[in-house]
Amino acid sequence: xxxxxxPISASDVAKVARLARLDIDDAQVEHFTEQLGKVMGHFSDIxxxxxxxxxxxxxxxxxxxxxxxxxxxxxxxTDEVLAAAPAAEERRFRVPPIVGLDG
Amino acid sequence: xxxxxxxxxxxxxxxxxxxxSARTVVDAHLEQIAARDGDIHAFNxxxxxxxxxxxxxxxxxxxxxxxxxxxxxxxxALKDNxxxxxxxxxxxxxxxxxxxxxxxxxxxxxxxxxxxxxxxKTNLDEFAxxxxxxxxxFGATKNxxxxxxxxxxSSGGSAAAVAxxxxxxxLGSDTGGSxxxxxxxxxxxxxxxxxxxxxxxxxxxxxxxxxxIGPFATTVSDAALITEVISGHDPxxxxxxxxxxxxxxxxVTQGVSGMRIGRVTDxxxxxxxxxxxxxxxxxxxxxxxxxxxxxxxxxxxxxALTAYYLIxxxxxxxxxxxxxxxxxxxxxxxxxxxxxxxxxxAAGFGDEVKRRIMLGTYALSAGYYDAYYGKALKVRRIIAxxxxxxxxxxxxxxxxxxxxxxxxxxxKVDDPMxxxxxxxxxxxxxxxxxxxxSVPFGTGAHHLPVGMQVLAPALGExxxxxxxxxLEAAGGAQ
Numbered sequence: 001x002x003x004x005x006x007p008i009s010a011s012d013v014a015k016v017a018r019l020a021r022l023d024i025d026d027a028q029v030e031h032f033t034e035q036l037g038k039v040m041g042h043f044s045d046i047x048x049x050x051x052x053x054x055x056x057x058x059x060x061x062x063x064x065x066x067x068x069x070x071x072x073x074x075x076x077x078t079d080e081v082l083a084a085a086p087a088a089e090e091r092r093f094r095v096p097p098i099v100g101l102d103g
Numbered sequence: 104x105x106x107x108x109x110x111x112x113x114x115x116x117x118x119x120x121x122x123x124s125a126r127t128v129v130d131a132h133l134e135q136i137a138a139r140d141g142d143i144h145a146f147n148x149x150x151x152x153x154x155x156x157x158x159x160x161x162x163x164x165x166x167x168x169x170x171x172x173x174x175x176x177x178x179x180a181l182k183d184n185x186x187x188x189x190x191x192x193x194x195x196x197x198x199x200x201x202x203x204x205x206x207x208x209x210x211x212x213x214x215x216x217x218x219x220x221x222x223x224k225t226n227l228d229e230f231a232x233x234x235x236x237x238x239x240x241f242g243a244t245k246n247x248x249x250x251x252x253x254x255x256x257s258s259g260g261s262a263a264a265v266a267x268x269x270x271x272x273x274l275g276s277d278t279g280g281s282x283x284x285x286x287x288x289x290x291x292x293x294x295x296x297x298x299x300x301x302x303x304x305x306x307x308x309x310x311x312x313x314x315x316i317g318p319f320a321t322t323v324s325d326a327a328l329i330t331e332v333i334s335g336h337d338p339x340x341x342x343x344x345x346x347x348x349x350x351x352x353x354x355v356t357q358g359v360s361g362m363r364i365g366r367v368t369d370x371x372x373x374x375x376x377x378x379x380x381x382x383x384x385x386x387x388x389x390x391x392x393x394x395x396x397x398x399x400x401x402x403x404x405x406x407a408l409t410a411y412y413l414i415x416x417x418x419x420x421x422x423x424x425x426x427x428x429x430x431x432x433x434x435x436x437x438x439x440x441x442x443x444x445x446x447x448x449a450a451g452f453g454d455e456v457k458r459r460i461m462l463g464t465y466a467l468s469a470g471y472y473d474a475y476y477g478k479a480l481k482v483r484r485i486i487a488x489x490x491x492x493x494x495x496x497x498x499x500x501x502x503x504x505x506x507x508x509x510x511x512x513x514x515k516v517d518d519p520m521x522x523x524x525x526x527x528x529x530x531x532x533x534x535x536x537x538x539x540x541s542v543p544f545g546t547g548a549h550h551l552p553v554g555m556q557v558l559a560p561a562l563g564e565x566x567x568x569x570x571x572x573x574l575e576a577a578g579g580a581q
Contacts, residue, residue, distance in 0.1 A: 008465065012465065013461065016461045016464045016465045016468065017457075017461060018445075019464050019468065020420060020448075020460045020461055020464040021424075021427070021441070021444040021445045021448050022445060022448050022449055022452070022457055022460065022461070023445040023446055023448075023449040024449060024457070032457070032458060032461060035458060035519050036458065036461065036462055036465075038519070038520050039412065039458075039462065039519055039520050039523070040462075042408070042409060042412075042520060042523075043409045043412070043413065043475070045405070045406060045409055046406050046409050046410070046478060046479075046482050049406070049482065049485075051478060051481040051482070051485070054481040054484050054485060055481070055484055056477060056480030056481050056483075056484065057480055057481070057483040057484035057487060058312060058480055059312050059342070059536075060298040060299070060312065060487075060535065060536020060537075060561070061298070061299060061342075061344075061536065061561075063341075063342070066338075066341040068338060076205045076206060077205060080205045081205050081430075084202055084203060084204075084205065084430075084431045085429070085430050085431060086428055086429070086431075086432070086433070086434035087434070093429050093430055095429055095440050095443070096436065096437060096438060096439050096440050096442075096443050097438070097439050097440070098439065098440050099439070
């Protein structure tokens with residue numbers, strides 16, 4: 001809880017947007033904070049539940065490793081896949097520099 | 104010339120027997136689309152040339168005496184989050200505009216092998232996030248029954264396409280009700296099969312532990328037929344249940360005599376009074392058809408909304424991380440990759456997608472994981488256990504599909520919580536992984552259709568279709 005009583009603050013929203021790689025401006029931060037606050041306000045309905053002895057359920061059925069025979073199978077066509085990319089070079093995806101040139 | 108049957112099974116038998124050509128069937132549906140889709144906007148893309156070519160190939164097979172599949176010549180519309188090789192697949196998002204997948208979804212391959220003919224890709228709430236098909240980057244879909252109202256969502260385009268007669272059947276995806284709720288609002292049948300029954304390979308993922316592909320149809324029998332064709336194990340989906348497709352069409356006319364059908368006495372409120380009247384009429388009809396109505400309780404049902412709106416956004420925030428401007432879709436260029444990611448995703452995603460990504464990121468972030476996501480997973484367990492307890496005493500459960508009939512466009516689009524409440528009766532099934540279907544059952548407010556929802560335990564499709572068939576046979580009598 002933030003001091004204002006809203007379940008999420010504007011600085012939380014700005015931080016989460018950074019974590020999620022979404023550039024949003026201050027006006028949008030304010031707008032999303034209000035909307036997400038309303039949604040998260042509803043989430044307090046589960047606060048009173050005693051869940052201490054309940055196992056989390058991540059999937060409808062327990063997941064098991066699924067293996068296939070180790071044999072060669074056709075894969076996606078590399079040229080076709082690269083043709084759909086915003087930029088490609090030497091049969092690879094081309095991206096801007098990952099780190100600054102000065103390190 | 105023989106007239107064109109209105110159902111998929113009718114078309115398939117007419118085409119196979121040579122009484123109507125597949126080309127005639129396809130042309131007639133393309134004409135309907137050309138005449139009316141400008142107003143309805145069910146489709147993001149109509150693949151007329153491909154459909155005609157495929158129809159001609161089927162007609163050539165028939166003329167040459169070669170065998171054809173159980174859906175020969177049946178036009179079908181595909182939700183635009185199903186990958187189609189070489190054909191635009193947008194998820195109604197600017198971030199995927201113009202993307203042509205390098206492969207077909209398994210359901211698409213299976214339908215084509217059965218002789219079905221795709222007429223196009225249908226509109227949806229962006230990445231299947233929404234309940235009205237207003238959150239599309241390419242404009243909203245309208246309800247064919249009343250153009251001032253929404254068709255429901257997120258598979259609103261697929262529901263509207265069937266309701267408008269653009270195709271006798273279509274495919275949607277259902278993560279929290281995205282097949283059943285639009286089916287109810289458009290007055291058609293919609294089915295969400297058991298999780299794992301239908302391969303998700305080639306379905307652009309929203310929330311992987313909840314997503315399931317299923318059909319829309321005008322009859323329960325057609326919905327069963329399409330479910331049969333698309334079901335069955337697929338090695339390309341590691342959550343696919345390793346068993347073959349069940350026989351379901353026969354169940355539709357089997358009747359409900361001797362079945363125990365649950366009436367939920369602690370159903371969360373909020374439904375329109377006319378919807379509750381139709382629910383009571385449904386129990387009267389099922390009792391008259393020989394079923395025993397059994398009162399049950401599902402005390403955790405009211406917590407499903409909270410669990411869902413934490414779990415689904417959490418999974419979405421992870422799944423949608425792949426849209427980063429590197430391998431496909433939109434890129435906004437910037438000096439380094441981090442800046443490119445942020446600018447690309449800001450430009451490519453709409454507001455609802457951003458809201459859910461942020462909500463999910465928050466629920467998963469350090470310091471909040473246990474309080475939000477971890478807790479939601481426990482609530483998911485107690486909801487599933489409620490269902491397990493109920494299914495010891497009943498074979499199926501009937502509740503409304505949607506608390507409301509089709510609402511006015513624009514009414515809820517900027518009020519996320521009001522929109523989320525539309526899913527209150529559909530999301531519990533997704534959390535449990537069970538099958539459920541919506542069957543039109545008369546009308547409610549403004550003479551708009553009301554859908555009744557039939558729930559069954561995992562792999563209980565046959566029981567579900569028996570009850571669905573009985574509701575359809577009762578005709579939704581007022």
